Amino acid sequence: MGSKIADWLDERLGWRSVWEAIFLRKIPKVNWLFTLGSATLFVAVNQAITGILLTLYYVPTPDHAYNSVQYITNEVAAGWLIRGLHHWGASAMVVLTVLHMLRVIFLGTYKYPREITWFTGVFLLIIVIGFGFTGYLLPWDQKAYWATTVGTKIASVTPGIGDWILRVMRGGPELSAVTLARFFGVHVWVLPSALMALSGLHLYLVIKIGISEMPGKDD
Amino acid sequence: MNEKKEIDRRSFLGMATWAIGGLIGAGFGIPAIAYIISPATRKDEAQDWIRLGSVSKVELGTPTLFKTKIERQTGWITKEEELSIYVLTENGRDFVAMSNICTHLGCRVRWISDQEQFFCPCHNAGFSKSGEVVSGPPPRPLDQYQVKEEDGQLYVLGG
Amino acid sequence: MNEKEKKDYLAGYKKAKEKGVHFYPDILFKDAVVSLLIFILLAALAYFLGAPLEERANPSDTNYTPKPEWYFLFLFQLLKYFPGELEVIGVIVIPTLAIIFLFLLPVLDRSAKRHYSSRPWIIGITSVLGIGIIFLSIQSIRETPPPAEAGLGDPIAALYAENCASCHGPMITVPEGTNLHLIITQGSHEGGMPAWSGDLTNNEIDALAGFVLSPRGHELFNSNCGECHETAELVSSSPIELKAALNLGSEYPAHSELDIPNWDEVLSAQNRTSLLNFLVAPDGQRLFAINCSACHGRSVAYTGEEAELESLISQGGLHLEMPPWQEKLSSDDLDALARYVSSTDASAEDAELFSQLCSSCHGTLIPQMNDFDLARDKIATGGAHETMPVWGEVLTSEQLDALVSYTMDASEGTPLEVGRDIFSKNCALCHGDFGEGGVNPARPDDVIAPISSAEYLKTRDDHTLFQIIAQGQPNFGMSPFGSAFGGPLDDDQINTIITYMRSWEANPPVEYPPEMTLPDNVDLSGVEIFETLCSQCHRPDGSGIGPVLSDPDFQKNNTDQEIFNTISKGHPNSSMIAWSQILTDDQILQLVKILRNLNNDGSEAGTSGPASFANDVRPLFEEHCTICHGQMGGWNADTSENVINTGNNAPSVIPGDAKNSLLAQKMLGTQSSGGIMPPAGLLAEDQVRIILDWITAGAPDN
Structure with missing residues (x-):
């Protein structure tokens, strides 16, 4: 019965060839260090799922943001878990991205033919940092407010256009409702789009070229 | 020679992988469902006696409209809501408190004293003095509140 | 990497793949295990540590120590090493270089060698960057103070930020001698500043006054005293104590157990002055209330020069001696003064003599002595005035100036007293002594409505009252009182009247009680009448609606006949009805007696x-x-x-x-x-x- 449905679907979708290309492909024997990339992917998925769930209740305005976060944490069933997973997932994301990158550097994996994979990886790192920066204004608590005040202020040191950058980031001279709204927009629309596009490319290259083997002493 | 063993090992690994995937899926899925439906399953707030006003304001034999404000907590917002309740008494001792919300689609009914009827302007429904459906589509009589009298004041149970 | 090397690599990789395993399930199983472990770890963190949520963002809280998320700490720390103009290096140059280095890695390192032992440079630079980031992060955690401690910080600055900063900005400068306490308490109706007395406690107002007048003192307080003391607790203490604490250092009794420095060594004289000016703001009214009123009452009667007053206060009792009057007065005069001081039934001449000779120093506060001989002896021989402290040693010169100028002003009476005076001279004729109104003398048919009811006062702001008094109400026969409209009063005087009228708000003399119940039978004794009828409005102790019946002023200013008349005829506009219609003259007489006794048995309550x-x-x-x-x-x-x-x-x-x-x-x-x-x-x-x-x-x- 199951195989009949599978056949029926395969005739129309051709999923078996996709399955074979992605999952049944042969790759060199590697050690546990090579799970760092997929671990990062897992945490990214975790952030997406919990992030989407958080937006069900979260309101990005200064008069409601804090209350809605409090509501999520204290009132909604499993709200503490969803928010906790998202919060700690953010830290895990940074840790895993950096560890993944260090592994690539130490094993020389960025070399031919995987240069493009590396470039997209560096962009992905910057995006992850962007997630962290825009994300922690959103609860609108003391830490959020002041750390973002300082964070945006730091950008204004840029010679020449610093003040302009500051105003663009904050949407005005001060941290305000406008800042919160645009940080929210960037955090849930702009960065996720970029993340999906770039990680799509990153994964395509990984599958297409294959993961590298452990280099021997002579390689 | 080890072919069979190898196949066993791989099918075991495959199953284990699916099992772990299922575990993680449940780890996300169950809390997510609870998280999504939680506000809907929340019990109505504890009901409390709401003061309507003085008993002496109720006219004998005519539904009298009382308006009162109650605070309602929805999500993270507390707002004041106006509650309109018709109170009817035939003898000055036994009171009936009726909601002014039409049981059909939730429009507000009003008392038309000429016709001795509650009238709902949305679909021309009519209710009798005591709230029974007289005409139109409503499925049941007007909702009633539990009512009590204390020190000359009327209270209804609501929240 | 040349073409051959590329080919070699691809060939080698192909071989490795053939020897390798399928992605599913071998590799995917490992990934799944790692993912599960990470999921469990994250859930455990969420369960045991939760996601922190601090207080709601408060832009006016200047004490919060911002601390970024841990993965930005190294950047935050980096900034500390690049102060001023160099900041751009820490903020822009180094991070940009690091990113460019990362990005160009495949371009910089193009050799075919992959093993780390063949690539010392790349491994070296990466290790240095990584260790640097870890080091900076640890450094930052060690150096940043925990935010909770700093968060409690400085209630006075917060008070200012909350209440004042929105209009006054971060700082106010006020001219010297400003009576800040009064301004903050009463607000200013021209400037639109609200009266803060309702929202802030007296101590908070005092602390704010000190904060505005001596910002330096506030800083010093925070850095030296703030750890143990709250401002509000100190502003209400006596300046003598504060001065002693500052001068004695660890010898000060309350400080003896503590490891604190000698303040006179640590703080310069100027700084100590600033600190005292902050804690005991140079605000005459408050200084007078704290330091002087225990002995001098609400004000002193003083008519001399300002400079003389200043030296009197600053020298205190040391140089203020009462002359031995026996050298100047006859024995009869001494007897008269001693009589006046020691007994209550002194004659008018005695009082006259006292006001000529003594009241320039003693004011209206007569030193009381029960024993005639002792009093006479004291007056005859004179003596040093031992009780008055040498204020010059205690107060800073700013405080002294403020105190002197306040005392000069206050010697004319507090605004309230002045207002009552002006009111009774100009307004009471028509409006009654306490604004109860009555028959309009200008138009006998009219009745003037009360102006002291809570409702009247609530529905008119100070500005409206001012307009009414200044311009009069010609339609109702009230002539203009403002000098601008040809009346006798200047603006200040009108304002004091308004101050006096506002004092009614706390206890409106005219108020309509809800209902009054009359017993069927009023054939009662005076006590019973007072208990059943009068106390419905006046309360059993006479403190209810209307004048406080037990108040000595009320008792002094009204003769028995006047009280009798008021009860018998009532006030046409208040609910004080003409009781003669209900009570007999005899009953009213009994009531008068009861009223006279009210101030004697107040103590039992x-x-x-x-x-x-x-x-x-x-x-x-x-x-x-x-x-x-x-x-x-x-x-x-x-x-x-x-x-x-x-x-x-x-x-x-x-x-x-x-x-x-x-x-x-x-x-x-x-x-x-x-x-x-x-x-x-x-x-x-x-x-x-x-x-x-x-x-x-x-x-x-x-």
Whole structure:
């Protein structure tokens, strides 16, 4: 019965060839260090799922943001878990991205033919940092407010256009409702789009070229 | 020679992988469902006696409209809501408190004293003095509140 | 990497793949295991640590120490090493270089070698960057103070930010001699500043005044005292104590256990002055209230020059001596003065003599003595005025200036008193003594409505009242009173009238009670009438609606006949009806007698339960006695033991025996030596009762 449905679907979708290309492909024997990339992917998925769930209740305005976060944490069933997973997932994301990158550097994996994979990886790192920066204004608590005040202020040191950058980031001279709204927009629309596009490319290259083997002493 | 063993090992690994995937899926899925439906399953707030006003304001034999404000907590917002309740008494001792919300689609009914009827302007429904459906589509009589009298004041149970 | 190397690599990789395993399930299984572990770890973190949520964002909280998320700490720390103009290096140059280095890695390192032992440079640079980031992060965690401590910080700055900064900005400068306490308390109706007395406590207002007047002092307070003290707790303490604490350093009793420096070595004289100006703001009204009113009452009568007053205050009792009057006066005159001081039935001539000779120093506060001979002796021989502290040694020059200028102003009376005076001269004729209104003298058919009801005062703001008084109400026969409209009063005087009228708001003299119940039978005795009828409005103790019947002023200003008339005829506009229609003259006469007795039995109401030293008795001592006795006299009121055992004539208190306790005698004026205490005159009767009861109860330390 199951195989009949599978056949029926395969005739129309051709999923078996996709399955074979992605999952049944042969790759060199590697050690546990090579799970760092997929671990990062897992945490990214975790952030997406919990992030989407958080937006069900979260309101990005200064008069409601804090209350809605409090509501999520204290009132909604499993709200503490969803928010906790998202919060700690953010830290895990940074840790895993950096560890993944260090592994690539130490094993020389960025070399031919995987240069493009590396470039997209560096962009992905910057995006992850962007997630962290825009994300922690959103609860609108003391830490959020002041750390973002300082964070945006730091950008204004840029010679020449610093003040302009500051105003663009904050949407005005001060941290305000406008800042919160645009940080929210960037955090849930702009960065996720970029993340999906770039990680799509990153994964395509990984599958297409294959993961590298452990280099021997002579390689 | 080890072919069979190898196949066993791989099918075991495959199953284990699916099992772990299922575990993680449940780890996300169950809390997510609870998280999504939680506000809907929340019990109505504890009901409390709401003061309507003085008993002496109720006219004998005519539904009298009382308006009162109650605070309602929805999500993270507390707002004041106006509650309109018709109170009817035939003898000055036994009171009936009726909601002014039409049981059909939730429009507000009003008392038309000429016709001795509650009238709902949305679909021309009519209710009798005591709230029974007289005409139109409503499925049941007007909702009633539990009512009590204390020190000359009327209270209804609501929240 | 040349073409051959590329080919070699691809060939080698192909071989490795062939020897390798399928992605599913071999590799995917490992990934799944790792993912599960990460999921469990994250869920555990969420469960055990939760996601932190601090207080709601508060942009006016200037004390919060911002600290970024841990993965930005290294960047935050980096900034500390690049101060000023170099900041751009830490913020822009280094991070940009690091990113560019990462990005160009495949371009920089193009050799075919992959093993780390063949690539020392890349591994080296990466390791240095990584270790640097870890080091900076650890450094940052070690150096950043925990935010909670700093968060508590500075309530006064927060108070300012919350209440004042939105209009006044981060800082106000006020001209010298400004009576800030008054301004903050009453607000300013021209400037649109609200009266803060409703929202802030007196201590908070004082602390704010100090904050505005001496910002430097506020800084010094935070850095030196803030760790142990709250501002609000210190602003209400006596300047003598504060000065002593500053001068004595660790020898100051309360500081003796503490490891603190000698403030006179650590802080310059100027800084100490700033600090005192912050804690005891140069605000005359408050200084007077704290320092002077215990002896001098609400104001002193003083008519001399300002400079003279300044030297009087700053030199205090040291140089202020009462002349031996026997050299100047006849024996008869001495007798007259002693009579005036020691007994209540002095003649008008005696009073005249006193006001000629004595009141320039003593004001209206007559030193009381019960014994005629003692009084005569004291007047005849004169003597040093020992009780007044040498304020010049205690107060800063700013405080002294403020105190002097306030005293000069206040010697004309407080605004309230001045207002009452002006009101009674100009307004009371038509509006009645307390605004109850009555028949309009200009138009006998009209009745003037009360202007002292809560409703009247609530519905008119100060500006409207000012307009009414200044321009008059020609339609109702009220002539303009403002000098601008040809009337007798200037703007200040009108404002004092308004101040006086506002004082009615607390206890409106005219108020319509809801309903009055009359008994069927009014054939009652005076006491019964008062209890059943009068007290419905006036309360059993006479403190209800209308004038406070037990108030000495009320008793003094109204003759029996006047009180009789008021009861019998009523006030046409208040609910005080003409009782002659209901009561007989005889009953009204009884009521007058009862009213006269009201101020005598007020004391019975106050005491309930045994007095506690800490809660009831010590506050009285602190309010009335320690202003002089704390630092100067030998007597000390901080513990019950000291109350009993210290003092030049110790024991001051004989527990259980109030009659023979020196303290009680002094307080009641029955002492055998020295003057009555406090010198301003007897304490209120209920206060005396509390202290006496406490002594009788054995002077417990409770």
